[in-house]
Amino acid sequence: MPLALHLLAVAVFAMGTSEFMLAGLLPGIAADLGVSAGTAGLLTSGFAVGMVVGAPLMAALARNRPGRSSLLVFVLVFLAAHVVGALTGDFAVLLATRVVAALANAGFLAVAVSTAAGLVPPDAKGRALSVLLGGTTVATVAGVPGGALLGALLGWRATFWAVALLCLPAALGVLRGIPAPRPGGAAAPDLRRELAELRRPRLLLMMLLGALVNAATFGTLTFFALVVTGPAALGPLWVSVALVLFGLGSFAGVTAAGRLSDRRPGLVLAAGGPLLLLGWITLATSAGEPYALLPLAFVQGALSFAVGSTLITRVLYESPGAPAMSGSYATAALNLGAVAGPLVAAPTLGTGLAAVGPVWTSAALTAAALLLTALSARVFTGKAAPRPAPN
Template sequence: MPLPLYLLAVAVFAMGTSEFMLAGLVPDIATSLDVSVGAAGLLTSAFAVGMIVGAPLMAALARRWPVRASLLGFVLVFAVVHVVGALATSFLILLVTRVIAALANAGFLAVALSTAATLVAPDQKGRALAVLLSGTTVATIAGVPGGALLGTLLSWRSTFWVIALLCLPAALGVVRGVPARVGRTLPGIAAISSLRNEIAQLAMPGLLLVMLLGALVNAATFATFTFLAPIVTDTAGLGELWVPVVLVLFGTGSFVGVTLAGRLSDKRPALVIAVGSPLLLLGWIALGVLATQPAALLLLAFTQGMLSFALGATLIARVLYEAAGAPTMGGSYATAALNIGAAGGPTVAAATLGAHAGDLGPVRVSGLLVAVALLIALPLLRVIAPRPGGAVR
């Protein structure tokens, strides 16, 4: 894989750490800013909503800009709003900073995904996506648990300062490692591909189908991931310092899952979908039953991270394949699919926290969402992952 892909993954690591770190900070933020845990959890949804809106908007604005300038600008804006977030004294200000950060993140990821597709062979989009998403999975392994630990030992504000600092080497990596024009440059593509034609690709049933499935699986992932901290401390009865441990296990599993997806999603996507979907559903059911057992919780945190990201990354790779007719906007469609799920999952899960299900309500939501995805995907497997000749891969 080309070196610029790995440098882009460094920036994705910083942004992924910010996006996911609230999973370990929700209780602290709620106490500090005098809001409920459910309200604090909605900061994740606010970020995801900004990503949904920002992905197509920023991609449309940046489609004629130089690639390096676009990526650098998004990283610097991301750093500045985290400084403001670290100084925030009200929940509303923090919420606004999360939305702006999401817009910058969305623009960066949309451009990065579209750029990645121009750096590799047409049949290696899944591998390119896996390299970029490795930044996200490393964030769940090291960045997110580290943020949770830092928040426990110091305060949640310290994690925002660290994210701002992480953006500096990410910006340097963009400047030093990403040429102003890479591969088939986005401005060059934009000249021969009208925005109207690229948006019209959204009318394609195959593209809409894989976007829907990707959103459902990601919603299931974030429904539980956002509220893992109370499950660890209240349901399993473990101490607060166990929260980073569980997050590390989930992140390690996600890295393994993305690595597997990178090897299989280009050649054997149907295998990942047909096998991974039922196993993921069984895992959420098992977690709902066994979360009170610490050993089971630790094991399932790893397996659910692995299965969620293997399946999710494969479906998002299918979005890039189906959006081949939208070379500058395809990355934004993949980003939007990911974050529709990231917004919807925690929102629905938050509504279950005060219900009879208690802390395990999010786990039940995850299981239901994967069940819906499974019912849609398996009968339409030949549509989702066809061979060039028409057979299932």
């Protein structure tokens, strides 16, 4: 894989750390800025909204600009948002910086996915995507726990400064690693033609399946601490252990899938999908057993990201007529799942299922994806999307 891909993954690591770090910082932010914990939670909601809206919007705005300059602008805006966030004493300003950071994050990821696909041969998009998503999985393993520790030792503002500093090597990587556009290069395809790709049944199906699997992933991951400290009756320190195991599994899963999703995606989906469902059911029924819970954290991380990243890779393959917007379609599917999963899972906490309610929700979402796959067998067995004719 080209060095440029790994340099882009550094930026994805910084942005992934920022996306997930608030879970451990909200109490400190609430106390420092004089707001309630519920109000501080709006920071997470604001970031989520910015991610969902930002992917297609930022990709559309950047489509006529060279990929390198767009990526650099997004990184610098992301950096500036964290500097302002670290300095402000006003909650409204901090909330605004989170929305701006999310827009930059979504725009960067959408353009980076399309750029990554153009840096590798046409049949290596899955491996390219696995490198980028590897930045996100490393963030869950190292960045988020590290940010939480830094916040506990030096305050939440220190974590914002650390994310801003991580953007500097990311910006340098974009400048040094992404090729400059050639003079007189091909013009971007018409936006209406790119949006017309969304009429492809296979593309829409892959986006929906990817969103369902990602919703299942984040439906449990968001509330996993409640399972660890509730049914499993483990101490708070074990929450970090479980999350690190999930992160290690997700890195292993996305890496393995990157080597299979280009040539044998059907194998990953046919084997991984049912195993993923079985894993959620097993986790829900054995959550009170720590010796089962901790290994399952690793297994479910691996299966979730293996199946999810393979489906997102298919989004790229099924949108050949949208070279500038395909990355935003893939990113939108990921973000919709990340937002919808916790929203669907949260109400189950108040039922008799209690802490394992979100896990059963993940099982239901995965089952829905498998059922939709079975009902759409003709779409899967049909011909792949044809390559667009050269202009």
